[in-house]
Amino acid sequence: MAKDQMVMYEEEFNQIQLVVDKLVKDANAKVVFIVDKNGQLIAAAGDVDNLDTTSLASLTAGNIAATGGMAKLLREEEFATQFHEGSKQNVHIQLVGNRVILVVIFDSRSSLGLVRLRVKKASEELNKIFESLLKKVQEPGADTPFGEITDEDIDNLFND
Amino acid sequence: MSFINYMAREINCKIVYYGPGLCGKTTNLQYIYERTNPSAKGKLISLATETERTLFFDFLPLSLGEIRGFKARFQLYTVPGQVFYDASRKLILKGVDGVVYVADSQIERAEANIESLENLKTNLNEQGYSLEKLPFVIQYNKRDLPNVADVAELRELLNPTGVPEFEAVARTGVGVFETLKAVAKLVLTELKKGGG
Ligand SMILES: Nc1nc2c(ncn2[C@@H]2O[C@H](COP(=O)(O)OP(=O)(O)OP(=O)(O)O)[C@@H](O)[C@H]2O)c(=O)[nH]1
Ligand SMILES: [Mg+2]
Numbered sequence: 455m456a457k458d459q460m461v462m463y464e465e466e467f468n469q470i471q472l473v474v475d476k477l478v479k480d481a482n483a484k485v486v487f488i489v490d491k492n493g494q495l496i497a498a499a500g501d502v503d504n505l506d507t508t509s510l511a512s513l514t515a516g517n518i519a520a521t522g523g524m525a526k527l528l529r530e531e532e533f534a535t536q537f538h539e540g541s542k543q544n545v546h547i548q549l550v551g552n553r554v555i556l557v558v559i560f561d562s563r564s565s566l567g568l569v570r571l572r573v574k575k576a577s578e579e580l581n582k583i584f585e586s587l588l589k590k591v592q593e594p595g596a597d598t599p600f601g602e603i604t605d606e607d608i609d610n611l612f613n614d
Numbered sequence: 615m616s617f618i619n620y621m622a623r624e625i626n627c628k629i630v631y632y633g634p635g636l637c638g639k640t641t642n643l644q645y646i647y648e649r650t651n652p653s654a655k656g657k658l659i660s661l662a663t664e665t666e667r668t669l670f671f672d673f674l675p676l677s678l679g680e681i682r683g684f685k686a687r688f689q690l691y692t693v694p695g696q697v698f699y700d701a702s703r704k705l706i707l708k709g710v711d712g713v714v715y716v717a718d719s720q721i722e723r724a725e726a727n728i729e730s731l732e733n734l735k736t737n738l739n740e741q742g743y744s745l746e747k748l749p750f751v752i753q754y755n756k757r758d759l760p761n762v763a764d765v766a767e768l769r770e771l772l773n774p775t776g777v778p779e780f781e782a783v784a785r786t787g788v789g790v791f792e793t794l795k796a797v798a799k800l801v802l803t804e805l806k807k808g809g810g
Contacts, residue, residue: 460617467621492709493673493689494617494626508656512673512689516661519705520670527701599618599682600625600805608802611679611686612795 460490466587467497473579474499477556481572482564484543488580489514489555496554510557514547518555537566548573551581553588615709616805624685627801628709629794632734633716634726635667635695638755641784642716643674643690646794649787650676668694671706678798688798695730704737712749712801714793716784717772719754719762724771731772749800752779753793758786 470488477486478500487498487507493515495507521533536547546558546569556577558569617626631639640660647658656675663669672692677685693703715734717727735745752773754765765781773779778796782789 460615462617462619462621464621467619490617492615492617492628496619506657508675509659509673512659512675516670516673516705519708520702523701523705599684600802603682603802603806605803607681608799611681611802612799 460492460494461587461591462496463587463590466583466590469583470497470580471499473576473583477558477572477576480575481558481560481569483558483560483569485557485559487511487557488550489557491515491518491553491555500559514555514557518547518549544569546570546573548577550577551584553584554580556580616711616801618684622685623683624687625681625805626687626689627711627798627805628689628691629712629714629797629801630706630710631690631692631714631716632703632730633695633755634718634723634730635697637695637716637718637723637727637730638782638784639692639695639716640666640668640672642714642753642755642782642790642793643672643692645784645787645790646676646690647674649791654678667696668692669699670694670702681802686798686802688801690794697729700733700737703733704740707737707741707743710738710743710748711804712751712797713745714751714753714797715772716753716755716782717768719756719768720759721761721763724763727768727772746775749797749804750777751793751797751800752777753782753784753789754779755782755784755789757781757788758783 474486474497483500485500485502488496489511490496493512495511498507525532532549534549538545543559543561548556550556558573560569631642633639643658654677659673661670674690676688678688679686691706693706715731738745754768780789780793784790
């Protein structure tokens with residue numbers, strides 16, 4: 455398996471979901487989601503039904519990539535935190551372990567101070583989970599379910 | 615870098631459309647978007663200038679169906695082709711699983727094509743990838759125009775190693791899905807090899 459292959463297993467997913475669910479409550483947030491640096495949504499919680507999380511995920515990753523590029527030019531390390539203030543909603547974006555991005559959307563029922571505090575705690579927990587996930591992925595024997603796909607399977611995808 | 619999600623039973627792959635300014639990368643995505651069943655696509659997001667040149671990227675998520683019980687999802691991105699957006703192009707290439715190089719077939723764009731392909735190689739190498747090892751296809755676009763180079767000439771300039779190549783008129787959709795399918799197939803085949 456490729457060294458930097460991103461994989462999500464049920465066990466770690468459940469742990470991540472717990473952190474995210476808790477963060478929504480503790481931070482009085484509307485929505486919390488986690489995206490990997492390539493823009494793939496990993497987990498979400500809160501009022502997500504009316505939200506285009508796929509698009510948000512890709513734009514968040516683009517945003518982090520762009521600020522990361524700026525940081526490099528300025529010889530800074532990553533800008534790990536971003537805050538966008540809107541008229542009704544605010545967005546807090548935190549880079550966790552330089553690998554995933556934690557996004558919190560909140561309104562006047564919460565405050566930046568509270569969100570910051572809770573994000574800090576959640577980041578530490580997420581960091582641990584992703585570290586152990588990474589180890590698991592790199593273990594020899596960690597297999598993809600795709601070793602056994604046939605050319606026919608692939609062709610069938612395109613037959614409609 | 616594909617993302618295998620055992621929980622959602624999804625496999626996510628990133629495909630990047632690369633090529634010189636105005637070669638038709640965005641037009642490819644627009645056509646795919648128009649012709650794809652609503653249940654199989656997300657929004658087409660275009661971060662563009664006021665004159666509709668790509669500024670950062672276009673993004674289109676697609677579901678191609680199931681493979682071994684996993685949903686095969688592809689995230690299509692275009693880069694901005696204009697030379698001075700190089701920093702953005704590098705960012706978009708991060709985590710790429712497959713590349714479509716869109717060439718502008720017009721004779722006067724020969725140099726721009728070569729330059730952009732070289733730029734692709736340089737930017738991939740910088741990130742530790744190499745084009746030879748990536749799933750990679752070439753599209754010769756704008757075949758409808760009168761002033762186009764012969765495919766044989768384009769092949770000699772841009773495709774000496776003989777990767778899959780397609781003639782296209784992205785504006786009307788000719789060759790667009792053929793190109794996409796070819797690269798998607800290579801990406802999935804690569805995943806299969808990568809197992810174990
Ligand atoms: N005649 C013709 N025009 C095309 C074709 N494909 C694209 N175009 C036109 O070429 C112009 C540029 O197309 P885009 O898709 O925006 O080009 P792009 O590669 O995304 O350009 P950048 O975003 O600047 O990198 C548009 O006016 C398209 O309609 C084609 O096959 N034939
Ligand atoms: Mg474009």
